[in-house]
Amino acid sequence: MLNGALLGIRQINEVAAGFRLEPLIVDPGGDPARYYQFCETMLQRQVRHFIGCYTSAARREILPLIEGSSSLLWHPARYEGFESSDNVIYVGAAPNQHVVPLAQHMVTHFGAEVYCVGSDYIWTWESNRVLREIVASAGGRLLAERLVPFSDTAMELIIADILRLRPPVIFNTLVGMSAYSFFRAYDQARQRVNLAPVLSCSLCEPELRLIGKQAAAGHITCSPYFATLDNATNSAFVRDYKEAFGADAIPFADAEASYVCAMLLGRAIQNARTENASVVHKAVMTDRFDAPQGEVRIDLTNNHCFVTPRLARSTEEGTFEVFWQASGPVKPDPFLVWLDTGKDLASPGWPGREIQDRAMRAAPHLRVVN
Amino acid sequence: MISFRNRRAAVICPDDKDRRILGDRLVRLGLMVQAEAAWKPSSAVWRPDVVFFDVDSGSGDLAGSLGDIAGRPMIAVVGAETPGRLDWMLQQRPAAYLLRPIRSSGVYTALVLGFHNAAERREFVTRIDRLERRAQGRRVVLAATMRMMETQGLSEQAAYRLLREAAMRQRTTIEDVSARVAAGES
Numbered sequence: 001m002l003n004g005a006l007l008g009i010r011q012i013n014e015v016a017a018g019f020r021l022e023p024l025i026v027d028p029g030g031d032p033a034r035y036y037q038f039c040e041t042m043l044q045r046q047v048r049h050f051i052g053c054y055t056s057a058a059r060r061e062i063l064p065l066i067e068g069s070s071s072l073l074w075h076p077a078r079y080e081g082f083e084s085s086d087n088v089i090y091v092g093a094a095p096n097q098h099v100v101p102l103a104q105h106m107v108t109h110f111g112a113e114v115y116c117v118g119s120d121y122i123w124t125w126e127s128n129r130v131l132r133e134i135v136a137s138a139g140g141r142l143l144a145e146r147l148v149p150f151s152d153t154a155m156e157l158i159i160a161d162i163l164r165l166r167p168p169v170i171f172n173t174l175v176g177m178s179a180y181s182f183f184r185a186y187d188q189a190r191q192r193v194n195l196a197p198v199l200s201c202s203l204c205e206p207e208l209r210l211i212g213k214q215a216a217a218g219h220i221t222c223s224p225y226f227a228t229l230d231n232a233t234n235s236a237f238v239r240d241y242k243e244a245f246g247a248d249a250i251p252f253a254d255a256e257a258s259y260v261c262a263m264l265l266g267r268a269i270q271n272a273r274t275e276n277a278s279v280v281h282k283a284v285m286t287d288r289f290d291a292p293q294g295e296v297r298i299d300l301t302n303n304h305c306f307v308t309p310r311l312a313r314s315t316e317e318g319t320f321e322v323f324w325q326a327s328g329p330v331k332p333d334p335f336l337v338w339l340d341t342g343k344d345l346a347s348p349g350w351p352g353r354e355i356q357d358r359a360m361r362a363a364p365h366l367r368v369v370n
Numbered sequence: 371m372i373s374f375r376n377r378r379a380a381v382i383c384p385d386d387k388d389r390r391i392l393g394d395r396l397v398r399l400g401l402m403v404q405a406e407a408a409w410k411p412s413s414a415v416w417r418p419d420v421v422f423f424d425v426d427s428g429s430g431d432l433a434g435s436l437g438d439i440a441g442r443p444m445i446a447v448v449g450a451e452t453p454g455r456l457d458w459m460l461q462q463r464p465a466a467y468l469l470r471p472i473r474s475s476g477v478y479t480a481l482v483l484g485f486h487n488a489a490e491r492r493e494f495v496t497r498i499d500r501l502e503r504r505a506q507g508r509r510v511v512l513a514a515t516m517r518m519m520e521t522q523g524l525s526e527q528a529a530y531r532l533l534r535e536a537a538m539r540q541r542t543t544i545e546d547v548s549a550r551v552a553a554g555e556s
Contacts, residue, residue, distance in 0.1 A: 032386065033387065057426075060449055060450065060470070080450075081452070082450065082451050082452040083450075122426070122452065122455065125455070126454050126455075129453060
């Protein structure tokens with residue numbers, strides 16, 4: 001993410017007239033309290049534009065500071081949705097641009113019985129919830145929901161479970177070391193028996209290498225960006241990225257989104273002729289940027305980005321082969337207002353449905369945690 | 371004037387800025403505060419009058435594990451407003467909620483609303499219980515009346531009067547007498 005943003009800032013500074021972007025880099029190391037602390041310090045130094053925050057927990061931590069100071073947070077990461085701050089430009093994919101197309105592909109091509117494995121946090125909970133509704137409307141169900149504590153790498157039980165159930169498809173929301181460990185163990189297992197591909201929203205090019213190119217091959221990811229996209233803007237982007245960060249460096253979804261953040265920010269400052277956040281905010285709304293992923297723009301109604309969802313299969317070369325893409329940039333729908341699963345989220349009784357029933361039987365919350 | 375002086379508040383929340391602010395506000399409002407990252411059986415021993423609980427990090431059946439302090443106001447501390455989290459929140463049957471970030475205002479309102487709603491809910495449950503018992507009793511009275519009408523050839527009013535007089539003589543309820551009559555004891 002840092003590299004993508006730095007590359008964007010560098011390119012803006014090459015053409016900027018009358019201003020210069022000066023990056024101030026801090027690494028809170030994933031600790032929410034430090035996000036708050038660093039953000040506060042930067043605000044005291046009159047910083048008014050922020051690029052970053054990978055997790056929703058980090059973003060929500062600094063949101064009050066960002067809103068209170070009328071600053072702008074340019075947020076590159078995909079997330080689970082259900083937020084729309086006037087002070088955040090959400091460049092990463094919203095749920096209708098990642099989990100929804102992936103789930104729809106799943107029920108069309110693999111069937112509606114899904115085995116879910118993921119890290120035990122909000123991204124998994126919400127993705128699984130959307131998936132559950134989509135497969136249920138297709139007459140299917142989640143065969144299992146395995147939730148793994150962060151950085152847990154013991155996957156034997158889950159692999160054994162998968163071998164026993166032989167699900168037609170697996171949906172993965174594991175992150176970091178847990179994901180790498182899972183994919184390696186899964187590869188071991190599939191050398192003995194035929195196993196379904198694993199579908200993810202976050203698996204990206206550098207991770208394919210970390211897992212091992214061969215072990216990570218043959219799985220499916222949904223994302224607006226893959227390094228192999230065949231267009232002139234992306235060719236230039238990949239070239240510049242390698243030039244800046246080494247021949248081995250390969251851009252991926254979060255790097256590209258961070259690059260888009262920096263470019264949108266720079267272009268908006270240029271057009272607004274000021275770095276004043278509210279004026280810049282207005283300027284970015286009218287911008288259409290030819291990004292490596294294709295044209296992007298910010299939706300006036302919710303501050304999220306129009307992006308083009310794509311599905312790709314990982315190859316043995318550690319890259320992705322795109323096999324489907326939306327016909328054009330898709331309007332972001334962070335609250336899934338337009339998702340039709342036959343179950344009307346907005347109907348009376350939701351989300352209070354079954355509340356009486358629940359009170360009577362005091363059903364325990366079903367969650368399998370390994 | 372609603373005072374929360376010396377009320378006990380359990381705050382089930384990871385140790386973060388919001389928990390500190392919330393604890394501080396509660397102390398200012400006169401409450402005693404015990405903060406924990408997770409609910410433990412020992413938390414109930416302290417017998418809190420109100421339980422604040424974090425929705426972002428919550429899991430399992432918190433409401434069901436409260437034991438004999440169930441029915442006390444539960445106040446949800448909401449961070450991510452996502453359907454899955456809110457659904458879990460509803461399963462704990464909160465009486466009020468607070469939004470993160472916790473601010474200097476709002477805690478008092480949540481307490482007032484929480485205590486009010488919890489008391490009202492307890493009252494409803496008691497009232498429903500009473501009405502259900504009475505409705506059930508009506509069936510027994512009717513059965514006893516019918517039985518007496520059949521076996522003794524009485525009119526409905528006469529049968530009912532006999533039952534009521536028997537209850538008064540025996541210093542018990544008409545439902546009680548009716549239950550014995552319906553069971554064929556007399």
